[in-house]
Each structure stands twice: as structure tokens, then as C-alpha cells.
Amino acid sequence: MKKNPDQRDWIETLEKAGELVTLTKPVDPSTEMGALLYKARDKALFFKNVKGFPGWKALGMAPGNLRQAALAFGVPIEDVIREFSKRGKNLIKPVVVDDGPVCEVVTEGDQVDVTKFPAHIAGVRDGGRYITSGLIIARDPDTGILNMSFHRMMIKGPRRLGLLLVPRHLYQIFRKNEANNKPTPISVMIGNHPMFYFAAAYTGAADLDELDLAGALLGEPVQVVKCATNDLHVPAFAEVCFEGQILPGVREEEGPFSEFQDYYISGTGMNPVIQVDRVMMRKDPIYKEIQNGSEVEGCIYHKIPMSTAMYERLQTVGGFTDLVNVMILPGIFAAVVQLKQRFKGEAKNVLMGALSSQYLHPKVVIAVDEDVDIFNPADVLWAINTRVNPASDVFIVDNTRIHPMDPTGVEVVKPGNPLGWSRMGSKMGIDATKPPISEPEARAEFERIRPINPDIRREDYL
Ligand SMILES: Cc1cc2nc3c(=O)[nH]c(=O)nc-3n(C[C@H](O)[C@H](O)[C@H](O)COP(=O)(O)O)c2cc1C
Ligand SMILES: [Mn+2]
Structure with missing residues (x-):
């Protein structure tokens, strides 16, 4: 039987893609490795010499970002x-x-x-x-x-x-x-x-x-x-x-x-x-090291499975939604959902679903259209800026259960209680979508500017 792909194959994939940095000098796992990992948001790190642990090598921040996660799946x-x-x-x-x-x-x-x-x-x-x-x-x-x-x-x-x-x-x-x-x-x-x-x-x-x-x-x-x-x-x-x-x-x-x-x-x-x-x-x-924290490896393992589970669930809101994508945002207490909204109100229903899913984490969810790049926080902020009427497009539900590791919440049940551990806080939906497909005239007002000849190449004019 052919062997399963393993961590060694993954190291090779990273190396071939130019995503791996090999550290040959001794690195102390108690005093040096954490900071090297926490700062390595661009490349995976392969430690060839782990100080105090002869015979061991170690890998970390692999995947350390969404680009490397996409490499593991072999898709954009x-x-x-x-x-x-x-x-x-x-x-x-x-x-x-x-x-x-x-x-x-x-x-x-x-x-x-x-x-x-x-x-x-x-x-x-x-x-x-x-x-x-x-x-x-x-x-x-x-x-x-x-x-x-x-x-x-x-x-x-x-x-x-x-x-x-x-x-x-x-x-x-x-x-x-x-x-x-x-x-x-x-x-x-x-x-x-x-x-x-x-x-x-x-x-x-x-x-x-x-x-x-x-x-x-x-x-x-x-x-x-x-x-x-x-x-x-x-x-x-x-x-x-x-x-x-x-x-x-x-x-x-x-x-x-x-x-x-x-x-x-x-x-x-x-x-x-x-x-x-x-x-x-x-x-x-x-060995495999995982640095946890926002926008490091631990967060990548949260973001992708959470986004997938949420994507699967939100497809069924109201029987069916034309959902395009979902991505959990830094810190994991927020998410952006991207959809083609058919009717007024549909985005808000999706937001309510995202705010009360199998995950306690999201307390802020933003809905956007297909023409917004959800992997670019500046573009998501642009959608909030230009497509939100705060009086009607933002809603807050107070006194909801939120993730117990969210410091904004009140700890109502302490760790160690047999029921588990719980905090209470609030949730917010931000509908940053443009008017729905069923309202073509209002929707047309939100057409994004596009230059003529969008595929033109600067290199051809040097
Ligand atoms: C990097 C990382 C570290 C995690 N650490 C813990 C942990 O220490 N304790 C815990 O209960 N869940 C932890 N989780 C979350 C669970 O593994 C995750 O919720 C998983 O879906 C639970 O499995 P289950 O659905 O089979 O219960 C962690 C998740 C990630 C991605
Ligand atoms: Mn399980």
C-alpha cells in the first residue's frame, strides 16, 4: 500500500513552494523558539538544531498563514x-x-x-x-x-x-x-x-x-x-x-x-x-510546535474548519442561500460572510445564523457581497464604510452566551464547574451588503468603479 502523505511530504511541499526557512543554529525551545514562531507570519520554520534536545528536529508555523493553508489543499x-x-x-x-x-x-x-x-x-x-x-x-x-x-x-x-x-x-x-x-x-x-x-x-x-x-x-x-x-x-x-x-x-x-x-x-x-x-x-x-495566538498557526487551524462548518450551515438558512464564502477574522470572535442576496432581509437572517452557530466564538459578523475581497481587511472596511446605514444595518443582541475566553464578557460560570465554563456578553450583526438582486435599480447605485481595460499590463509599457 502507498504511504499516506505525512509531515515530511508537507515539509517538501513547503520547501518547493519557497515557503520554508531552515534554521541550522541551535534554538532554545524555552526562551527563543516562541518569539521566532510568533514573528514568522510569512514563512514556515524548520528547526534543525533544537537546543537541549539532541536527535530532534522541529517544524512550526506550517501553515502559518492562509496562503500556506491553500497550498496544503492545492487550491487558490x-x-x-x-x-x-x-x-x-x-x-x-x-x-x-x-x-x-x-x-x-x-x-x-x-x-x-x-x-x-x-x-x-x-x-x-x-x-x-x-x-x-x-x-x-x-x-x-x-x-x-x-x-x-x-x-x-x-x-x-x-x-x-x-x-x-x-x-x-x-x-x-x-x-x-x-x-x-x-x-x-x-x-x-x-x-x-x-x-x-x-x-x-x-x-x-x-x-x-x-x-x-x-x-x-x-x-x-x-x-x-x-x-x-x-x-x-x-x-x-x-x-x-x-x-x-x-x-x-x-x-x-x-x-x-x-x-x-x-x-x-x-x-x-x-x-x-x-x-x-x-x-x-x-x-x-x-516534532511539531504550534504557536497559538491571533494570526499564527493555531489560528489557521481554527479559521479554516470553523469557516467550513459555518459555510455548510449558512447555506441552509431560510431553506437556501446563495452563499459565496465565509472567513473567520483575526481573534476569531468575528467573521465575514459573503453572499448573493436575493431579497431584502436575507443577509440579516444569515447574520443571525452566523451569530448562533455551533461556535460560540463569533460575536461580530459582517455580511458582504461578491465584489468585496474578504481576504483583504481594508476591502471589508470599505464595504462597512460605503454600504452600511448604521441606523438600519447594525443590530445588537445583548445578554447572550459568548466564548468563555472572550475578555469582554462577564464570567457567569467559572472554569472547573461540572457544567463547563461560561461568559455572557453581546452579539452584533453588520449588514454591509448592497440592495438585493430583487431591487435592481437601488442595487445599480452601488456598482463599484472599474477602469477601462482592467487586464492591461504595466510591463508592456516600460
Ligand atoms: C490550535 C488549537 C488548539 C486547541 N486547543 C484546545 C484545548 O486546549 N482544549 C479544548 O477543549 N479545545 C481546544 N481546541 C478546540 C477543539 O479542538 C475544537 O473545538 C474541536 O472541534 C473539538 O473537537 P470535538 O468537536 O470533537 O469536540 C483547539 C483548537 C485548535 C485549532
Ligand atoms: Mn468530535
């Missing part, structure tokens, strides 16, 4: 969301294989030492070194269905990790097991093709196995190897995997952590704990 930026949605419709089940590069080096029990992973410190106030690129695979004890999701893990000791569980699928699985005083068996994957990361951050129904979605995005079944200490499996072409358990009835201080919105407000407090039982990795492992 404007088409990424539609492409994700199209591929995601054909889920492909993993196939079990006997062996894979991730099985090359195995440590078990007291030999295990995750402090040897070259995990970096992302920000000055972070509680320690964090595994930021771990995708946790777990099985729902009722349905038997697997789940794969992103979770930060704070390194506390050779076999001990702190964990943040925002109340979604893994949290539900963990709570079901904990109610019976049982540990939650988990397996964790670190370092693979970006499609694994995009799949893990997509919010679907609880019965979606995100490894099936990773297969769909790759266009082939993910090859997995069986784990030894639990009944889970992990991708055979990952760089590093480990097995362990989330302990029932145990909570310890965890955080703070540099989060996606560019703040340290991050659910710091008494959070669950993982015990690590077994580690598998390649003999020449390439």
Missing part, C-alpha cells in the same frame, strides 16, 4: 472553504496496518519521559512547556465511536500532563467515564500532514470520527496502527504518538497559556490530568 485561497466542504462529504474509514514509522522507537511504563519532547514555551506568562500539537483520540463509552480533537497539554512531569477540556466531545466522553470512576483511555498524535489538524478542529456531530474526516481531506484511508495499552489506534505515519489515560476525579492547577485570541485568558485553574503509559516515535523524529 478563495476556494479552500468550498474544497474542504466538498472533500469532507466523502468520509473514508481508516485501515489498520501492522507496522509504521511511528513504531520505530517504543518506551513504556517507568521508561516514559515526555519532558524529553522539545515542546516550546509560547508566551511570557505561560505555566510551562506545553504540547500544543497533540491530537487526542478517545472512544465514546456508549457509542464506541472515536473522536479526535486538539487539546493543549502542560508538561508536569515525565508521565504527567495537565489538560484543558472545553465542554465539547472529549469532555463528554471524559465525564461519562468519570461518573463511573473510570479513567478515559486516550492516544495522542503529534506531527503529521496538516489535513489531520484541519480535521481535528472541525466541529461536527458527536458521531463524526475525525480520523474519517482526515481520510476524506487526504482523499485516501488513514493507515493506523493499533495501540498496545488500550483499544484505540493512531496514524502510522505520525512522528510521535503516546498512549495514556485521563484520570477520574483528579484536578490540578493548569495554565495560563497564550491562547488563540492573543490573551492569557485561557481557562486557567483546576483542570484534568493525563497519565502517560507508552510512547511511540520515529527514530529521527521531527
Whole structure:
């Protein structure tokens, strides 16, 4: 069987496209790497020499921007969301294989030492070194269905990790097991093709196995190897995997952590704990660092799956909308939706849908037409400037549940509460569309200027 595309193939793709910078001098993951990653918004970074961690290399900010994300999908930026949605419709089940590069080096029990992973410190106030690129695979004890999701893990000791569980699928699985005083068996994957990361951050129904979605995005079944200490499996072409358990009835201080919105407000407090039982990795492992924050790698993994899930949902508002595109804006608490509005009022319905979707994050959503470049914030601001009548095109809904990491909200339920953690705030829709297709005369007033001969080339006149 042909191997799955993996992190090494992705490094090659980046290199060929001129998107990779290789750092050959020693870089300290605790004091130097975070800033190098945070500032590397133009290029992916390949660390050949990780100070204090002989034998390891590391990759970060890959993808660090939407251009590189589009490269991973092999389509132009404007088409990424539609492409994700199209591929995601054909889920492909993993196939079990006997062996894979991730099985090359195995440590078990007291030999295990995750402090040897070259995990970096992302920000000055972070509680320690964090595994930021771990995708946790777990099985729902009722349905038997697997789940794969992103979770930060704070390194506390050779076999001990702190964990943040925002109340979604893994949290539900963990709570079901904990109610019976049982540990939650988990397996964790670190370092693979970006499609694994995009799949893990997509919010679907609880019965979606995100490894099936990773297969769909790759266009082939993910090859997995069986784990030894639990009944889970992990991708055979990952760089590093480990097995362990989330302990029932145990909570310890965890955080703070540099989060996606560019703040340290991050659910710091008494959070669950993982015990690590077994580690598998390649003999020449390439670790994966993910810098979180606004407009860095962690944000790219949020933006694309969130935009896709929202795009799929908003197509059905009012039965049907002629939706063109969706993109989450910096900080993730805002989004722009692009549509061809047929009737007056349709854009506002879409805005209400976007403000109350499967995601708590968006509190400001802007609707624009097809003639606005949603990847250029200046163009979106132009649409707000020239197409919004504030008295009739802006609405605010107060006292709504917003994302718990949004500092503008009032914390009504603190982290550690069994129900989860919650903040209350408000939501705003901005209808920056021009009059709808059903009103051609009014719409014509908003025709954008265009020069004659738009394809003319300056080079031909030098
Ligand atoms: C870079 C990144 C880091 C994330 N870190 C966490 C985390 O620490 N805890 C958490 O609960 N969710 C985290 N998430 C969000 C979840 O992975 C995401 O919502 C996912 O859809 C949840 O999976 P589920 O739908 O199967 O519950 C993170 C997402 C990204 C993109
Ligand atoms: Mn899930």
C-alpha cells in the first residue's frame, strides 16, 4: 500500500513552494523558539538544531498563514472553504496496518519521559512547556465511536500532563467515564500532514470520527496502527504518538497559556490530568510546535474548519442561500460572510445564523457581497464604510452566551464547574451588503468603479 502523505511530504511541499526557512543554529525551545514562531507570519520554520534536545528536529508555523493553508489543499485561497466542504462529504474509514514509522522507537511504563519532547514555551506568562500539537483520540463509552480533537497539554512531569477540556466531545466522553470512576483511555498524535489538524478542529456531530474526516481531506484511508495499552489506534505515519489515560476525579492547577485570541485568558485553574503509559516515535523524529495566538498557526487551524462548518450551515438558512464564502477574522470572535442576496432581509437572517452557530466564538459578523475581497481587511472596511446605514444595518443582541475566553464578557460560570465554563456578553450583526438582486435599480447605485481595460499590463509599457 502507498504511504499516506505525512509531515515530511508537507515539509517538501513547503520547501518547493519557497515557503520554508531552515534554521541550522541551535534554538532554545524555552526562551527563543516562541518569539521566532510568533514573528514568522510569512514563512514556515524548520528547526534543525533544537537546543537541549539532541536527535530532534522541529517544524512550526506550517501553515502559518492562509496562503500556506491553500497550498496544503492545492487550491487558490478563495476556494479552500468550498474544497474542504466538498472533500469532507466523502468520509473514508481508516485501515489498520501492522507496522509504521511511528513504531520505530517504543518506551513504556517507568521508561516514559515526555519532558524529553522539545515542546516550546509560547508566551511570557505561560505555566510551562506545553504540547500544543497533540491530537487526542478517545472512544465514546456508549457509542464506541472515536473522536479526535486538539487539546493543549502542560508538561508536569515525565508521565504527567495537565489538560484543558472545553465542554465539547472529549469532555463528554471524559465525564461519562468519570461518573463511573473510570479513567478515559486516550492516544495522542503529534506531527503529521496538516489535513489531520484541519480535521481535528472541525466541529461536527458527536458521531463524526475525525480520523474519517482526515481520510476524506487526504482523499485516501488513514493507515493506523493499533495501540498496545488500550483499544484505540493512531496514524502510522505520525512522528510521535503516546498512549495514556485521563484520570477520574483528579484536578490540578493548569495554565495560563497564550491562547488563540492573543490573551492569557485561557481557562486557567483546576483542570484534568493525563497519565502517560507508552510512547511511540520515529527514530529521527521531527516534532511539531504550534504557536497559538491571533494570526499564527493555531489560528489557521481554527479559521479554516470553523469557516467550513459555518459555510455548510449558512447555506441552509431560510431553506437556501446563495452563499459565496465565509472567513473567520483575526481573534476569531468575528467573521465575514459573503453572499448573493436575493431579497431584502436575507443577509440579516444569515447574520443571525452566523451569530448562533455551533461556535460560540463569533460575536461580530459582517455580511458582504461578491465584489468585496474578504481576504483583504481594508476591502471589508470599505464595504462597512460605503454600504452600511448604521441606523438600519447594525443590530445588537445583548445578554447572550459568548466564548468563555472572550475578555469582554462577564464570567457567569467559572472554569472547573461540572457544567463547563461560561461568559455572557453581546452579539452584533453588520449588514454591509448592497440592495438585493430583487431591487435592481437601488442595487445599480452601488456598482463599484472599474477602469477601462482592467487586464492591461504595466510591463508592456516600460
Ligand atoms: C490550535 C488549537 C488548539 C486547541 N486547543 C484546545 C484545548 O486546549 N482544549 C479544548 O477543549 N479545545 C481546544 N481546541 C478546540 C477543539 O479542538 C475544537 O473545538 C474541536 O472541534 C473539538 O473537537 P470535538 O468537536 O470533537 O469536540 C483547539 C483548537 C485548535 C485549532
Ligand atoms: Mn468530535
